[in-house]
Amino acid sequence: MDPESLLFSIFSPAGREDPYHALAELRRIEPVHHSKTLDTYCLTRFTDCQSVLTDPRFLAPDLDWCERELPDWREHPAADFFYSSMLRSNGSVHGRLRRLVAGAFSARRVTALRARVEEITTGLLDRFADATAAGGVADFPELVGYPLPVAVIGELIGVPPADQARFHRLGQDASRLLEPVRTAEDWHGADRAVLALREYLTVLLRERRLRPADDLTSALLAASDAEDLPLTEAELTDTLLLTFVAGFETTTAMLGLTVFALLSHPEQLELVRAQPQLAGAAVEESLRWDTPVQMTERVAAEPVEVGGTRIPQGANVTTVLAAANRDPRRHPDPDSFTVRRPDTRVLSFSAGPHYCLGAALARIEGVALVGQLLSRFPRLALARPPVRRASISLRSLKELALLTNG
Template identity: 65%
Template sequence: MYAESNLLSIFTPEGRQDPFPALAELRRIDPVHHSEALGTHVLTRFADCQEVLTGPAFLVPDRDWCAAALPDRRADPGAEFLYSSLLGTNGADHSRLRGLIAGALGARQVAALRATTEKITEELLDGFADATGSGGAANFQELVGRPLPVALVGALIGVPRAEQGRLEHLGRGAGRLLEPLRSPEDWARADRAVAELREYFATLLRERRACPADDLASALLDQRRTVDPPPTERELADLLLLVFVAGFETTTGLLGTAVHALLTHPDQLDLVRADPGLVPAAVEESLRWDSPVLMTERIAARPVEVAGVAIPRGGSVTAVLAAANRDPERHPEPDTFTVRRPDHRPLSFSAGPHYCPGAALARAEGTALLGQLLHRFPKLTLTGPPVRRAAVALRSFDDLPLATTG
């Protein structure tokens, strides 16, 4: 009961604010904890999480799993998308879909987007400077942290700037699908969002078929002939939907966390200001310090053991990425935020076959933002307590009040 109460405490407002003490205690007393409430074995050690994410004995929940575990939901838009898109496929199906977007999000393509990333960052920081120029505070997330990744992934896909705000709102609704405990309201909001987003991206694909452009939507249409079997129209629309939502949700969390972490650790902020070459390391430490995605689920493909605990075929395990990243066996002094930490290897973007294909782009956005932000605003300060998003799986700030004039 003590282990279960520790776990469930992270679902309270206080626990969402700072889940790390409870997760550390769970790792100490029961690192492979079977939660009756969540119906899963919860893993909090780095080695166990990495084994599950990278090993062949575990799969992501897919369409077949949904049909057995959520029979009343399987035809609903939210569940049908979650368990049949790139997020919810395994083996050859996953490789086929992932191959369509891997090239568009590789190192060369991210480098080609660098000028666009820097330009959008500069424009948004101009607005932030205007909002704080008279000495007042402004919500950094509203002005920069959310619109930056939305604008960049929108530009990548081919979504006009004028339509990005509406799609972001819908995307946040679809993001409720990632919560470990989903209310009927969460499902309903996600169903509406997925249905509308699917229609939007299906329309975009029709437009690009008639008039191609230099964007991901057109590239997918070009590449579909190279894949066997070719993707369906629904699969292509779902790929765009996933790239859009995942492309801003996790990066929004990263940007806010990185800024907040540096401002609340002034000694580390001084190091980065003195040596801008440390900016990428600051991004990496922010990912380890407070992962944008708290946890991710896998299903045992066969009977297997994790750290001596038997998991039956079809049994659920949940890798708590945030706990793994603060495992002292992997990262000594894990509760210390230090940009000079050697041998970073956080699991923040998962690992194995489902390693986030947009990780390089997210890191590039974080590097561009911190580089410009710290250069332009030497007196940047936190002016009040930030407000966390009311979510467990996706860790982000809704309000990050900052001032620039000191």
């Protein structure tokens, strides 16, 4: 197949099931592929992707990009939120937002959540056990995969449990912005969700100003107030909104993919069951082997050479993280799922200035889940093949039916 056909094959139903063989062939014949159809340079080598993500000459698509490429962005509250957020801003604007969030999202705060993550996981697995008692089949994403990160990020922000189910639904609609191509329906749902979440979080911020609590919202307010140039109310609201939207969809995907990877490799599952200290390595290998965020975009601020190809100023570049993590020059025998793989390094949480601030928390959730799931359910098994979510950029399981008496 020619490079363009290989690239587009990953968007088909068969490609969604297994994009890796096509990506490996694309990496072999044209590792820097200029797709004229998509108007982007697709990178499939680890070193090329890492260099672009860490090079300040490559920018995240931001509001300046919107002016050129999405002229009606002002009509969409979701675009206003997404492209001005920390995820898509650059330079001093991004640095200011990230510094304040990083301070509030401290290692101490995240580590302190570990015991609570274990507790939430136990409660959700209790429900899962009830649902699968006497040979019953339960959908893992519905009972555990979604509720766990929603509860954790909700508790981190300060959203009461009674409101978290509503947040889950709105977050799913808002997360359609993570797709590189959005339909009119996607925009409508995302706009509605962003308006509702902004309204809720604005009220939460006002409550925390009056009555601070031990949560990220109060910590962010305190950090902002200590600055010479505090965040505006809109910036505070959208920072919390981004923390929620980015914090639960990708983690949900990671949890489901990790469970499926282990169940698909029984010998590796039994290795982790026998040596629970390998739970972290299992999560890391799953992030490499089946990357939740398949790709992310950058824009060249000036002409730059990448992998021997000259990228012109203003060109869009797509770092295909799924391909990079399976680059044999970085990870030998890349298609093998090996928990004891040495020197694993992944780009699953990006790299450089936009490295995911929630990476440590996501890993804590993954380790808690793997450890408890394997110890509590020695006969855990697939009830039927999983159903993948119809998504281009997010590799996630819509349904993962499991038995605990398999």
